[in-house]
Amino acid sequence: MTLVYQSTRDAQNQVTASQAILQGLATDGGLFTPITYPTVDLNFDVLKHASYQEVAKLILSAFLDDFTSEELDDCINHAYDHKFDTPTIAPLVKLKGQYNLELFRGSTIAFKDMALSILPYLMTTAAKKHGLENEIVILTATSGDTGKAAMAGFADVPGTKIIVFYPRDGVSKVQELQMTTQTGTNTHVVAIDGNFDDAQTDVKRMFNDEALREKLATYKLQFSSANSMNIGRLVPQIVYYVWAYAQLVKEGDIQAGDEINFTVPTGNFGNILAAFYAKQIGLPVGKLICASNDNNVLTDFFATRTYDKRRPFKVTTSPSMDILVSSNLERLIFHLLGNDAQKTKDLMDALAEKGQYSLENVDETILELFAADFATEEETAAEIKRVYEENHYIEDPHTAVASAVYKVYTERTGDARPTVIVSTASPYKFPVVAVEAVTGRSGLTDFEALEQLHEVSGVPYPRAVDGLETAPVLHKTVVAAADMQKAVETYLGV
Numbered sequence: 001m002t003l004v005y006q007s008t009r010d011a012q013n014q015v016t017a018s019q020a021i022l023q024g025l026a027t028d029g030g031l032f033t034p035i036t037y038p039t040v041d042l043n044f045d046v047l048k049h050a051s052y053q054e055v056a057k058l059i060l061s062a063f064l065d066d067f068t069s070e071e072l073d074d075c076i077n078h079a080y081d082h083k084f085d086t087p088t089i090a091p092l093v094k095l096k097g098q099y100n101l102e103l104f105r106g107s108t109i110a111f112k113d114m115a116l117s118i119l120p121y122l123m124t125t126a127a128k129k130h131g132l133e134n135e136i137v138i139l140t141a142t143s144g145d146t147g148k149a150a151m152a153g154f155a156d157v158p159g160t161k162i163i164v165f166y167p168r169d170g171v172s173k174v175q176e177l178q179m180t181t182q183t184g185t186n187t188h189v190v191a192i193d194g195n196f197d198d199a200q201t202d203v204k205r206m207f208n209d210e211a212l213r214e215k216l217a218t219y220k221l222q223f224s225s226a227n228s229m230n231i232g233r234l235v236p237q238i239v240y241y242v243w244a245y246a247q248l249v250k251e252g253d254i255q256a257g258d259e260i261n262f263t264v265p266t267g268n269f270g271n272i273l274a275a276f277y278a279k280q281i282g283l284p285v286g287k288l289i290c291a292s293n294d295n296n297v298l299t300d301f302f303a304t305r306t307y308d309k310r311r312p313f314k315v316t317t318s319p320s321m322d323i324l325v326s327s328n329l330e331r332l333i334f335h336l337l338g339n340d341a342q343k344t345k346d347l348m349d350a351l352a353e354k355g356q357y358s359l360e361n362v363d364e365t366i367l368e369l370f371a372a373d374f375a376t377e378e379e380t381a382a383e384i385k386r387v388y389e390e391n392h393y394i395e396d397p398h399t400a401v402a403s404a405v406y407k408v409y410t411e412r413t414g415d416a417r418p419t420v421i422v423s424t425a426s427p428y429k430f431p432v433v434a435v436e437a438v439t440g441r442s443g444l445t446d447f448e449a450l451e452q453l454h455e456v457s458g459v460p461y462p463r464a465v466d467g468l469e470t471a472p473v474l475h476k477t478v479v480a481a482a483d484m485q486k487a488v489e490t491y492l493g494v
């Protein structure tokens, strides 16, 4: 029997894994979500000796069970190869009082590479399985990292086109240049005058626009999503939680069966949701600590059970977490409500109409698994400095948010279980912030800061920033947030 993925907003809308990956979003506006969990044999005596690819095979074959073993091998081997700068793919670094799981060793130096290096293979494999004749148009809103990682994955992949929208004033210079210098005949990058939520909201709207869908179909085109709303993004993210645990067993830092915590710098709630799924298949997880920046809507949600997006949007030094509507929280809400699609739909409608909703009668065992807090801009900078001074190791601002939140959490609760800080970006992606925090030098350009970061940290330049300053800018389109659909139609010629 194959695993069922159901829309969070319609109990009748059930598909297999490969169909869910192809569609991206459910046409009813919901997200495809597992309603039962596969049985996975998490034997850490074996897994501690396994390669990253072998752990990936175990998890993917359980969750993506309508793919054949050969298909998955092919996807995994294409994804987790020399695009990563270390054969271990996701090293676990032991620091004073914490472990940092480096998920930024891929081609765009942010954790989005962990899933986006495999998603194009999963999607084109799924297209073949279903005899799809339409060309797939990946439509993506990005707060900086998804866009680049998605384009790196989809560039020149036959049968696909990719369109990326990013907030013009909401990303770092390095992030922007990484996107606007993107090569590939099927890539298109558009800056919008608006913030990430504007971009994400309109992308979701276009997905659900039936007239637009029909129009595209007459041109043999169809949308799919590379955002973490696509289950093909989430499942590959479960892998590194199991992997991290296996490394701790291997090092003898824990015994198989011991509980550990994960602290996750959170934006769209995709990364931490993957940790939740890891727990559901039996990974011994104590707490999942949800770390936010000044856009602390999730901190408030876990404290009050009311989600209220009506608040000022703040631009911070951790832009990939500058989000007020965390899309993947919808999946957790669905589980908290006992997988009740009607109740979930009602709450999501309330969010769209009134800007808020409140939860009642929830599954308390799920809620208890989470702790949540946020770090201010000052606390984040101070944390980068503290970690550097204690370990000679430089965290990027997103990781530092998680690290700062963890430090307060462990002091406040006395919870001494080993804790992994999920490290989502290289400091080379945010060099100005990292250098200023460590050295106090301000007013540097991104490229001056890159050099200084190299000197201070001694970490080799990643390929992702090498030559970026002089690479030709290929994408210059800027549109108003209200004109995103027009930009899509113009590019596609429909």
Ligand SMILES: *Cc1c(COP(=O)(O)O)cnc(C)c1O
Residues within 6 Å of the ligand: 110, 111, 112, 145, 146, 228, 265, 266, 267, 268, 269, 270, 271, 272, 320, 321, 398, 424, 425
């Ligand atoms: C996307 C991103 C996040 C947030 O991850 P979510 O899955 O959206 O919660 C955190 N840090 C970095 C560097 C990111 O790129």
